[in-house]
Amino acid sequence: MVDSPAPRKRKGERALAADMGWAETFIAVDWGTTNRRAWRIAGGTVEQEFEDGRGVLSVAKPDFPAAVAEVRERLGDHPMLMAGMIGSTRGWVEAAYVPCPAGLDEVAAALTWAEPARTAIVPGLSNRDPPDVMRGEEVQILGAVAAGLIPANCIVCHPGTHNKWAVVADGKLARFRTVMTGEMFSLLKEHSILSDLLTDDMGIDEAFRAGVSQGVGGRALTAELFSVRAGVLLGRRRKEDATDFTSGLLIGTDVAASLGEAGDGEVFVMGRPDLTRLYAAAIAIAGREASEIDGEAAFLAGIKAIAGQT
Amino acid sequence: MVDSPAPRKRKGERALAADMGWAETFIAVDWGTTNRRAWRIAGGTVEQEFEDGRGVLSVAKPDFPAAVAEVRERLGDHPMLMAGMIGSTRGWVEAAYVPCPAGLDEVAAALTWAEPARTAIVPGLSNRDPPDVMRGEEVQILGAVAAGLIPANCIVCHPGTHNKWAVVADGKLARFRTVMTGEMFSLLKEHSILSDLLTDDMGIDEAFRAGVSQGVGGRALTAELFSVRAGVLLGRRRKEDATDFTSGLLIGTDVAASLGEAGDGEVFVMGRPDLTRLYAAAIAIAGREASEIDGEAAFLAGIKAIAGQT
Numbered sequence: 076m077v078d079s080p081a082p083r084k085r086k087g088e089r090a091l092a093a094d095m096g097w098a099e100t101f102i103a104v105d106w107g108t109t110n111r112r113a114w115r116i117a118g119g120t121v122e123q124e125f126e127d128g129r130g131v132l133s134v135a136k137p138d139f140p141a142a143v144a145e146v147r148e149r150l151g152d153h154p155m156l157m158a159g160m161i162g163s164t165r166g167w168v169e170a171a172y173v174p175c176p177a178g179l180d181e182v183a184a185a186l187t188w189a190e191p192a193r194t195a196i197v198p199g200l201s202n203r204d205p206p207d208v209m210r211g212e213e214v215q216i217l218g219a220v221a222a223g224l225i226p227a228n229c230i231v232c233h234p235g236t237h238n239k240w241a242v243v244a245d246g247k248l249a250r251f252r253t254v255m256t257g258e259m260f261s262l263l264k265e266h267s268i269l270s271d272l273l274t275d276d277m278g279i280d281e282a283f284r285a286g287v288s289q290g291v292g293g294r295a296l297t298a299e300l301f302s303v304r305a306g307v308l309l310g311r312r313r314k315e316d317a318t319d320f321t322s323g324l325l326i327g328t329d330v331a332a333s334l335g336e337a338g339d340g341e342v343f344v345m346g347r348p349d350l351t352r353l354y355a356a357a358i359a360i361a362g363r364e365a366s367e368i369d370g371e372a373a374f375l376a377g378i379k380a381i382a383g384q385t
Numbered sequence: 386m387v388d389s390p391a392p393r394k395r396k397g398e399r400a401l402a403a404d405m406g407w408a409e410t411f412i413a414v415d416w417g418t419t420n421r422r423a424w425r426i427a428g429g430t431v432e433q434e435f436e437d438g439r440g441v442l443s444v445a446k447p448d449f450p451a452a453v454a455e456v457r458e459r460l461g462d463h464p465m466l467m468a469g470m471i472g473s474t475r476g477w478v479e480a481a482y483v484p485c486p487a488g489l490d491e492v493a494a495a496l497t498w499a500e501p502a503r504t505a506i507v508p509g510l511s512n513r514d515p516p517d518v519m520r521g522e523e524v525q526i527l528g529a530v531a532a533g534l535i536p537a538n539c540i541v542c543h544p545g546t547h548n549k550w551a552v553v554a555d556g557k558l559a560r561f562r563t564v565m566t567g568e569m570f571s572l573l574k575e576h577s578i579l580s581d582l583l584t585d586d587m588g589i590d591e592a593f594r595a596g597v598s599q600g601v602g603g604r605a606l607t608a609e610l611f612s613v614r615a616g617v618l619l620g621r622r623r624k625e626d627a628t629d630f631t632s633g634l635l636i637g638t639d640v641a642a643s644l645g646e647a648g649d650g651e652v653f654v655m656g657r658p659d660l661t662r663l664y665a666a667a668i669a670i671a672g673r674e675a676s677e678i679d680g681e682a683a684f685l686a687g688i689k690a691i692a693g694q695t
Contacts, residue, residue, distance in 0.1 A: 164618070172619070201615075201619055202615075205608075205609075205612045205615075205616075206612055206615045206616040206618075206619045206621045206622065207611065207612060207615045208615045208618055208619065237578075237611060252608055253608065253611040253612075253615065254605060254607045254608045254611065255577075255578075255607045255608075255610050255611050256607055258577060258578060259607055262572040262573070262576055262577055263572070265576070266572055266575070266576050267565075267568060267572055268547075268565075268568060294642065294646075295564060295638065295639065295642030295643065296606060296607070297564045297565045297566055297569055297606070297635075297638070297639060298515075298562055298563065298564045298565075298639075298642065298643070299515075300565050301517065301547060301563040301564065301565050302515045302516055302517060302563075305511075305512075305515075305516040305517045305518045305563065306515075306516040308474070308516075308518055309482070309511055309516045309518065311516045312516065325607075328605065328607070329605065329607060329608075332604065332605030332608065333605065333608070336604075
């Protein structure tokens, strides 16, 4: 819960957002680390949108008011509801974490107001043990529940730089775990001894499947990674297979460990389609089935629900 | 085996090196990725030495003859016997890998001569399944056997950027595995979301022991890593513990997986004393004992044995 400069009004906390004037027309923003995406929504319908590279890391702290104003210049002078890294220590205004288990009611009740009645930031979620944090994915996951895209009890995998595995129970986000799979792949690709081997686009092929199987097998990831290079040096692995094998290895290791922790339940992979297909393929190799959910549709469902536009 | 421009002479291959004139005075070089170390050895005794930052990555390909000449300018105009990354694709002259199992005889018989009778490079070793390669550590490990620093049957852990776990059997290096633990720590420290937390020197304290225990527990490394950041964000972990916890986590994960693969046997940790003490402490937490062996003493024993100066 955060201190809010906005007055608390009648009824449940959930009514707060609606009371602030979202109901007619508002701007929703998913403001991440490297990108931001914004939609003007009126009566539940998207009227206009844009995406650009102005993620929080590209904006200096004093420049956030201007970066926010720029969104209004493009989409109109409306109230704004923002989610993601914009509310982090590296963002504009820090929005406190709501502890799990949490549903849309708890999230909507804990908005941080950057300008009273005009501009609000959705809180992140925190997990107690092990300590973990999430910003942005909670809108998608809880939005998907609200829109009936996923059931009230299930497991959600949300791949990205920091892959989130969430357990949804009774319609709330009960607990979650972050796995640095995407960031690890980037580190290896950009800065490691494997850099000159990891130059292709990621795809689903035999090398990917072999990597997943190796990862699911549960041997030490840091040992398997070096064998990618040694295999090429010794002529035992094709250089052009290195990217897919390595991506499969990282994803397979992630999937095996995380499905084990998450337990039984139907699995949904949510997010960018280019990533959800890789994870869905890996989850199938690990012996479970997964349905893919488009992250944008889920985000819009969640942000509209928080704004009272269900 | 590599083609050698030097004539093969009488007796066993091992005699080759001695016949080339190492026996009186020679220069031994351990030429790594980021550093090189050189010793002038006469009749088995080190007379003079130096270490500098001219690792292979700092030398452009055409500049290697000059970089080699510089060693002779400092230590005298003697035959040179070199080991390490100088024989890699990124080094001066590529020295082929000798397949495991291999002992000092096989290594001494497969020198690559950069200049006939003057300058030779020790081959690396290769492991068949999983594919793996080693350059430089084999001189230390087989040298330690030759000098009686370790028994003819044991397990050796050689920490570094690419940590090597070797099984020694009947005095030969039977098989080995590389784990990218050191490089992974560097990637996280230099380029990751944990960079601003990993700023202290590594030490052995409660945070290190907690990290090792977590790593030995075998949960997914990439998940545990993110909890370092989340723990600090949520005030559940002290920022000043992050370096030691993370180093413990990586080393503990490495130790648990690698000891399991290596099997039973007395464990020796060989290399730089600042690293061997961290690994010896982690191995003890994992329930095994390890003796520390100074890497320089082992290297000198190995290179002298290859040169016939036992």
